[in-house]
């Protein structure tokens with residue numbers, strides 16, 4: 001275990017406090033042991049083309065907003081500057097992902113040109129207390145429409161487009177909705193996933209009931225982490241990045 005992780009976890013255990021985020025809760029729900037490997041022991045998932053492309057696109061859009069640019073050429077120049085060249089097996093794979101990313105950004109640029117909303121926050125951190133725990137996250141983008149309403153947008157770069165039902169019940173957006181209100185005092189009217197690979201935006205809303213149940217889940221997971229309840233759940237081993245290193249892995 002890395003020393004910095006040891007100190008952080010020792011301190012958190014001592015004061016009975018966990019630092020929570022959507023990624024952490026999601027890892028814990030999939031397999032508590034996986035949560036431990038990543039967030040207590042400091043295991044890292046190896047770079048993959050999909051992760052590198054996702055990082056590149058997020059960093060490109062962030063820098064594009066920061067520079068307040070309105071030019072496609074500049075967006076594509078930033079893309080080249082921010083390119084994360086890790087996890088690719090051979091040059092053709094690199095070229096394939098690079099071209100996919102360029103297409104996403106051209107479609108993004110064209111879509112943004114047709115919207116009359118103004119971006120008011122991008123890559124915005126939030127943090128709020130929950131009992132003894134802390135909940136954190138980073139929101140990709142919050143736009144304000146001419147009628148004054150807000151729309152929270154999260155960019156997705158994977159190939160799959162989620163169904164409306166999945167977006168309606170998605171935990172990440174509910175935690176972001178809580179973060180928006182608790183930390184930024186903003187109540188978005190719409191919460192959207194922008195599936196850049198398909199240039200599709202799927203929007204939803206959030207209810208007080210969804211927020212209450214997400215808060216309860218965060219509290220429950222926080223308590224289990226503080227109590228160091230890290231039992232392996234082997235139902236998802238087949239898709240786990242640690243399946244060849246984890247001694248609990250069940251692959252059949």
Ligand code: SF4
Pocket residue numbers: 030031033034037232233234235236237238240241242243246247248249250
């Ligand atoms: S391989 Fe299976 S048991 Fe091990 S961390 Fe991954 S999901 Fe959990």
